[in-house]
Amino acid sequence: MVTIEEGPRRETMRINLGPQHPSTHGVLRLELELDGERIMSCRPIIGYLHTGIEKSMEARSWLHAIAMTDRLDYLNPLGNNLAFALAVERLFDCVIPERAIVARVLLAELTRINSHLVWIGTNAMDLGALSVFLYTFRERELVLDLFEEMSGARMMTSFIRPGGLAADFPDGWMQRCKGVLDVLPKCIDEYEALLTKNPMFRARTVGIGLLSADDAMAVGVSGPLLRGSGIAHDLRKVHPYCGYEQYDFKVCTATAGDCYARYEVRVGELRESIRICQQALTRMPGGPVRTADRKVMPPPRAEFQRSMEALIHHFKHYTEGLRPPVGEAYVPVESPRGELGFYVRSDGTGRPVRIHERAPSFANLQALPSMTKGMLIADLIAIISTVDPVLGEVDR
Numbered sequence: 001m002v003t004i005e006e007g008p009r010r011e012t013m014r015i016n017l018g019p020q021h022p023s024t025h026g027v028l029r030l031e032l033e034l035d036g037e038r039i040m041s042c043r044p045i046i047g048y049l050h051t052g053i054e055k056s057m058e059a060r061s062w063l064h065a066i067a068m069t070d071r072l073d074y075l076n077p078l079g080n081n082l083a084f085a086l087a088v089e090r091l092f093d094c095v096i097p098e099r100a101i102v103a104r105v106l107l108a109e110l111t112r113i114n115s116h117l118v119w120i121g122t123n124a125m126d127l128g129a130l131s132v133f134l135y136t137f138r139e140r141e142l143v144l145d146l147f148e149e150m151s152g153a154r155m156m157t158s159f160i161r162p163g164g165l166a167a168d169f170p171d172g173w174m175q176r177c178k179g180v181l182d183v184l185p186k187c188i189d190e191y192e193a194l195l196t197k198n199p200m201f202r203a204r205t206v207g208i209g210l211l212s213a214d215d216a217m218a219v220g221v222s223g224p225l226l227r228g229s230g231i232a233h234d235l236r237k238v239h240p241y242c243g244y245e246q247y248d249f250k251v252c253t254a255t256a257g258d259c260y261a262r263y264e265v266r267v268g269e270l271r272e273s274i275r276i277c278q279q280a281l282t283r284m285p286g287g288p289v290r291t292a293d294r295k296v297m298p299p300p301r302a303e304f305q306r307s308m309e310a311l312i313h314h315f316k317h318y319t320e321g322l323r324p325p326v327g328e329a330y331v332p333v334e335s336p337r338g339e340l341g342f343y344v345r346s347d348g349t350g351r352p353v354r355i356h357e358r359a360p361s362f363a364n365l366q367a368l369p370s371m372t373k374g375m376l377i378a379d380l381i382a383i384i385s386t387v388d389p390v391l392g393e394v395d396r
Helices: 053-058 062-072 077-092 098-126 130-151 173-195 199-205 213-219 259-283 308-319 360-372 377-387
Strands: 002-004 011-017 029-035 038-045 327-335 338-346 354-358
Touching (some): 038 360, 077 338, 098 130, 098 173, 098 259, 199 259, 327 354, 360 377
Antiparallel strands (some): 029 038, 327 338, 338 354
8 A cells, every 4th residue: 555645745655564574473473664664653453363372371270281381482491381380389478499599590591691692693694694594403402312311301391380390300400401511602603603793784783773762661671672672671680589699690781772682682692501501410408309398399209109198199280270269379480481470360279260460472562663663665575573572472
């Protein structure tokens, strides 16, 4: 459709980018108004991936809902497990073993590494640097191998559960994890050698997609998108959970507020996540990984042969499900894309009354209109990439 603006004769064109376009990183539709190749306005339109997953979770038991949290953000499944588990545990007010707490930090940071590796590779590919994609997925396979050995699944592990973990790590797993972490810093050096000072990469990212700190705060963005605009807000620091206050790491920020700044933040976060993982491995205590509260977690299978009570607890746990006390809770965590939180409400039965996810991608997409105004269509591809949206958590 062609419209005529008032004043001097000037034509603009309205077109759609997506929802079936690989560079929108999911089924995202952008309604663009163009003056030539210059973007006059950009309107994100969502809803093409709606699954009603929150209502589906409410129709199932608390335990069965865990498997659905994996699928909200396929690049942060263990982080989704963690946020949901923390919210349910707040309802129960149960004590989690120290080994499980440290293990959760380790798994959450490995998941952040997985997500940022995918982002660096796909962002470079969107801008024409195809080799970097192959490099980052080479290292991502090492991380997914660890998840597979641990749980039997490479992505949707459902390994973090209310009350602790599904099981302890296999023998030798932590040594192999340490080996992967020792390799990663040199690999990140390779990515930076290809991108950080590359004049073509900088030409496509420096000064592109500007987002001021005030605009970022106004629309409620979080994560690397917010920290790339100079706001040092990271829930692991400002509202620590899982003992993050005991770890030595820095909040990576940049002040330019452009696509290159967001690249710098994510590369820095990769290195900091490796440091956190190494600290978690060093401080990993012995002991159980499941709470002793039988209302939250069934006893180990080894007890079944000698305890009828243990067998009854196991049967009731998996047939009737968890029964949290009446109440509500909200717990946020720092996902690779920003503040991820679960609001849960219980009426004391085996099914939740309400489950709602505070999805960082949903809020972050609201920054697109201000980031794209005055940019070229080619710049739009770089801007969408640095937002790093996952539409599965947007269209809930």
